[in-house]
Amino acid sequence: MIYADNAATTQMSDTALATMTAVMKETWGNPSSLYGVGQRAKEVLEEARATIADIIGAEPREILFTSGGSEADNQAILSAARLGEKSGKKHIVSSAFEHHAVLHTLKRLEAEGFQVTLVDVHSDGLIRPEEVRDAIREDTCLVTIMYANNEIGTIQPIREIGEICREKKVLFHTDAVQAVGHVPIDVKAENIDMLSASAHKFHGPKGVGFLYARKGIRLTSLIEGGAQERGKRAGTENVAGIAAMAAALREENAHMAENAAHLTEMRDLLIAGLRGIPHGDLNGDARRRLPGNVNFCFEGIEGESLLLLLDDKGIQASSGSACTSGDLDPSHVLLAIGRVHDVAHGSLRLSIGPEITAEDVKTIVGAVTEVVTYLRGFSPIWRDLMSGKKEFIL
Amino acid sequence: MALYSEKVMDHFRNPRNVGVIEDANGIGEVGNAKCGDIMKMYLKIEDDVIQDVKFETFGCGSAIASSSMATELIKGKPVADAMKLTNKAVAEALDGLPDYKMHCSVLAEEAIQSALEDYQQRTGKRIENGGNA
Numbered sequence: 469m470i471y472a473d474n475a476a477t478t479q480m481s482d483t484a485l486a487t488m489t490a491v492m493k494e495t496w497g498n499p500s501s502l503y504g505v506g507q508r509a510k511e512v513l514e515e516a517r518a519t520i521a522d523i524i525g526a527e528p529r530e531i532l533f534t535s536g537g538s539e540a541d542n543q544a545i546l547s548a549a550r551l552g553e554k555s556g557k558k559h560i561v562s563s564a565f566e567h568h569a570v571l572h573t574l575k576r577l578e579a580e581g582f583q584v585t586l587v588d589v590h591s592d593g594l595i596r597p598e599e600v601r602d603a604i605r606e607d608t609c610l611v612t613i614m615y616a617n618n619e620i621g622t623i624q625p626i627r628e629i630g631e632i633c634r635e636k637k638v639l640f641h642t643d644a645v646q647a648v649g650h651v652p653i654d655v656k657a658e659n660i661d662m663l664s665a666s667a668h669k670f671h672g673p674k675g676v677g678f679l680y681a682r683k684g685i686r687l688t689s690l691i692e693g694g695a696q697e698r699g700k701r702a703g704t705e706n707v708a709g710i711a712a713m714a715a716a717l718r719e720e721n722a723h724m725a726e727n728a729a730h731l732t733e734m735r736d737l738l739i740a741g742l743r744g745i746p747h748g749d750l751n752g753d754a755r756r757r758l759p760g761n762v763n764f765c766f767e768g769i770e771g772e773s774l775l776l777l778l779d780d781k782g783i784q785a786s787s788g789s790a791c792t793s794g795d796l797d798p799s800h801v802l803l804a805i806g807r808v809h810d811v812a813h814g815s816l817r818l819s820i821g822p823e824i825t826a827e828d829v830k831t832i833v834g835a836v837t838e839v840v841t842y843l844r845g846f847s848p849i850w851r852d853l854m855s856g857k858k859e860f861i862l
Numbered sequence: 863m864a865l866y867s868e869k870v871m872d873h874f875r876n877p878r879n880v881g882v883i884e885d886a887n888g889i890g891e892v893g894n895a896k897c898g899d900i901m902k903m904y905l906k907i908e909d910d911v912i913q914d915v916k917f918e919t920f921g922c923g924s925a926i927a928s929s930s931m932a933t934e935l936i937k938g939k940p941v942a943d944a945m946k947l948t949n950k951a952v953a954e955a956l957d958g959l960p961d962y963k964m965h966c967s968v969l970a971e972e973a974i975q976s977a978l979e980d981y982q983q984r985t986g987k988r989i990e991n992g993g994n995a
Contacts, residue, residue: 768920769920770898770899770920770921770922770925771922772922772923773874773921773922773923773926776871776874776923777875780875789898789922798898809895809896809897809898810895810896813895813898846877846880846881846917846918846919847900847918847919847920848891848900848901848902848918848919848920849895849900849920850920851882851918
């Protein structure tokens with residue numbers, strides 16, 4: 469089996485798993501309790517906070533634990549909106565290819581009377597900082613742009629966008645769910661005010677993540693109750709999950725350079741191999757993308773069939789086709805970078821992990837080539853394209 | 863739980879009656895690439911019986927399986943029977959489809975209807991579909 473869907477989720481590392489079970493077994497107290505087993509849990513919690521803060525260049529008190537990336541995105545955006553409306557600022561700048569945790573939160577705010585400007589994503593899958601600058605208005609209270617896209621893996625010019633926001637005195641949030649643990653991040657150097665992350669994208673457990681919020685930013689609670697997390701996130705802390713997240717991130721961070729070097733090499737091999745399939749194209753810039761992300765469109769085929777047949781060959785991947793989402797439209801990300809519907813349905817995302825070998829890459833390229841050729845063999849669109857009745861797009 | 867029934871996966875992995883009939887006398891194409899599904903049906907009808915049927919499909923697993931099953935259900939049958947094929951019958955023969963994939967079975971029904979329509983136009987024959995065939 470070759471698991472190439474690490475952007476969906478990753479397998480927990482042994483370190484994370486060992487940490488999680490050890491905490492559950494030995495440090496099971498409530499961190500709010502005064503006695504020993506509670507206070508030891510509190511120590512575990514604060515150690516995890518310090519570890520995570522240190523890795524992204526933040527202070528421990530700037531890290532708030534959440535149930536994952538979606539909650540962190542919701543809280544960051546709603547907090548900025550609540551702060552903004554106090555001074556009459558009800559405009560937010562974002563992009564069309566954000567995760568739905570961001571887009572749907574913005575929709576909710578629009579219904580409340582906020583205005584949202586979505587800057588263009590260019591065909592290379594990148595946002596232009598100057599266009600973000602142009603979109604910022606007097607009444608802008610937040611810019612939220614993802615660090616790396618979850619489908620096509622393109623890494624945005626975060627530092628530049630952060631600089632612009634700093635200069636314009638507008639809060640800057642980034643959904644860094646796909647980036648944390650995979651590329652180096654320094655929130656201070658990159659002028660990031662708020663950042664969302666999710667543990668299960670970097671070999672930690674599901675159901676846990678964090679929000680970094682620069683000191684001085686007043687957060688709005690999504691969950692009311694006890695005074696946990698400085699009163700900004702009620703509920704007894706998921707101590708074991710949080711400790712496992714910190715352990716996973718520490719490990720990923722320690723091996724980041726070597727993992728990235730290996731993944732980049734394998735990624736480029738994959739891209740080169742898949743370029744051998746005619747009438748296909750890479751989605752997003754070939755260089756400015758996550759080390760483990762490959763995303764192609766193949767004309768004349770549909771993504772779900774491709775995935776099912778790849779699964780039969782022991783390869784797990786994903787697609788932005790409508791049929792994989794239960795929606796009629798294909799991926800909003802592919803449409804945002806200008807892919808037309810016909811082509812967007814035939815997309816394939818391979819998000820590889822560090823265990824991948826050159827032999828695996830060969831297997832994947834062989835399998836994808838075989839399946840695409842097979843499906844084109846009885847595709848009426850392919851017939852029309854080959855007979856000249858229809859013009860190739862790719 | 864798997865997304866699809868064993869039957870769907872069988873017809874998806876080993877689709878029956880795939881291809882083209884060069885001398886077809888009824889051809890129907892439905893769906894569009896924008897929505898991600900296109901089905902094309904080729905019929906060879908002689909003496910009011912579907913002697914041969916083939917299909918080409920651009921679409922998801924259930925679209926391919928629905929096309930395959932639909933061809934099986936009408937092959938060798940009188941045209942009047944084929945005319946009465948419903949999407950429900952296709953879905954049932956596949957041991958069910960997920961709710962949001964039912965439109966694939968609708969497309970299969972429509973593709974056959976469209977091919978039979980084409981046959982009637984080409985030959986000027988009317989297929990009686992009201993009574994018992």
